[in-house]
Amino acid sequence: MYKQEIDAAKQHFASILEAQLGRIERMKQDEGFIDYQNLDKIIIGIVGGDGIGPYIANQAHRILAELLADKIKAGKVELRTIEGLTIENRIARMQAIPDDVLAELRQCHVVLKGPTTTPDQSTGMPNIESANVSMRREFDLFANIRPVRVAELNIDWMFFRENTEGEYALGSLGLNVTPDLAVDFKVTTTQGSRRIIRAAFEYAKLHGRKRVTIVTKANVVKTTDGKFLSIAKEIAKEYPDITCDDWYIDIMTAKLIDPSRRSEFEVMVMPNLYGDILTDEAAQIQGGVGTAGSANIGTQYAMFEAIHGSAPRMVAEGRAVYADPSSLIKASVMLLEHIGVNLEAERLQMALDICSQFECRVKLTGRSDGATNEAYTDYILETVALPDLRERYQQFLSRLQTK
Ligand code: IPM
Ligand code: MG
Numbered sequence: 129m130y131k132q133e134i135d136a137a138k139q140h141f142a143s144i145l146e147a148q149l150g151r152i153e154r155m156k157q158d159e160g161f162i163d164y165q166n167l168d169k170i171i172i173g174i175v176g177g178d179g180i181g182p183y184i185a186n187q188a189h190r191i192l193a194e195l196l197a198d199k200i201k202a203g204k205v206e207l208r209t210i211e212g213l214t215i216e217n218r219i220a221r222m223q224a225i226p227d228d229v230l231a232e233l234r235q236c237h238v239v240l241k242g243p244t245t246t247p248d249q250s251t252g253m254p255n256i257e258s259a260n261v262s263m264r265r266e267f268d269l270f271a272n273i274r275p276v277r278v279a280e281l282n283i284d285w286m287f288f289r290e291n292t293e294g295e296y297a298l299g300s301l302g303l304n305v306t307p308d309l310a311v312d313f314k315v316t317t318t319q320g321s322r323r324i325i326r327a328a329f330e331y332a333k334l335h336g337r338k339r340v341t342i343v344t345k346a347n348v349v350k351t352t353d354g355k356f357l358s359i360a361k362e363i364a365k366e367y368p369d370i371t372c373d374d375w376y377i378d379i380m381t382a383k384l385i386d387p388s389r390r391s392e393f394e395v396m397v398m399p400n401l402y403g404d405i406l407t408d409e410a411a412q413i414q415g416g417v418g419t420a421g422s423a424n425i426g427t428q429y430a431m432f433e434a435i436h437g438s439a440p441r442m443v444a445e446g447r448a449v450y451a452d453p454s455s456l457i458k459a460s461v462m463l464l465e466h467i468g469v470n471l472e473a474e475r476l477q478m479a480l481d482i483c484s485q486f487e488c489r490v491k492l493t494g495r496s497d498g499a500t501n502e503a504y505t506d507y508i509l510e511t512v513a514l515p516d517l518r519e520r521y522q523q524f525l526s527r528l529q530t531k
Pocket of ligand 1: 246258260261404434435436437
């Protein structure tokens with residue numbers, strides 16, 4: 129029965145295995161991280177994306193242009209706008225990232241990217257892969273790093289989401305074996321797990337964080353998550369000063385909203401899909417997905433973005449100018465840190481905290497009763513430029529501690 133279908137499925141599976149084994153060989157050739165300080169000029173690509181993307185990317189662009197003005201003038205940094213990563217163009221070309229756009233992206237060292245619409249067959253769009261997923265794979269951006277901080281709740285979380293494997297690696301290569309049987313694949317490799325888990329521990333060590341939490345569903349998804357968890361436990365032994373604990377994803381989602389427990393978590397590391405879900409939940413606690421930025425880091429390339437989508441509803445309702453640009457501003461902080469522009473990164477982070485968590489003089493609501501993203505960005509730029517920014521920031525912090 130179904131011999132033909134099963135044979136076709138076997139062939140499909142064989143080609144998947146070959147490609148994944150090839151990927152493992154490439155991962156084994158560890159090239160080491162690029163050193164931005166050695167470059168004559170750092171090229172930062174700016175991609176608007178879809179929906180609210182171009183609106184909020186424009187605001188982040190203004191901020192980067194301001195904070196990097198001296199370096200741009202001296203020819204040390206270039207901000208380069210990259211057009212064409214739009215859903216219309218992607219559908220017209222039937223490519224997740226059109227070839228010419230990919231070639232332009234490759235010429236940059238880092239990219240700041242607005243959200244791109246992910247085609248979903250159920251809405252009548254063609255079955256093209258997500259531009260995000262495609263970009264993460266093309267540039268081997270294995271670490272998706274997502275900070276969530278709520279000073280008032282004493283929350284300071286750093287999520288390390290594996291970014292190239294799990295259910296995402298073959299998300300567009302699942303199989304309808306028969307009209308009744310659909311199969312997707314989940315991929316976990318030794319090399320892929322080691323590099324993200326090590327990145328989490330190294331981050332903890334470098335920043336004096338005392339705890340790394342591993343999140344899986346290894347009790348049920350035994351082979352792939354089981355591998356991830358056992359590798360994590362091995363690596364943890366190399367970091368005796370850091371406590372390592374592990375949680376299953378279901379109870380972890382509950383603990384993030386448990387006030388008696390949540391502020392104890394520090395650095396968390398997990399396979400791709402769990403990281404996708406958990407970081408949206410975490411961002412909601414911080415004030416919504418619109419407030420959360422994200423870094424996608426590989427050894428040779430990095431991409432910085434929001435954690436949310438392109439919000440087509442906001443655009444359809446004429447509210448795009450009220451979309452919160454904080455996610456891409458936070459992503460800009462991470463970008464500046466990544467290329468070693470640390471002082472400006474720190475100032476921007478302080479300004480963002482003052483404007484969004486402490487002083488909150490200009491409020492965004494996502495609607496016309498709140499500020500536009502341009503007005504909010506003006507507020508951030510004004511705050512960044514304050515000569516007494518650091519003192520003000522300290523005042524806010526100490527006021528919080530005496531509350
Ligand atoms: C994210 C997004 C993406 C993901 C989508 C747009 C493909 O939700 O960056 O978290 O699922 O990774
Ligand atoms: Mg997501």
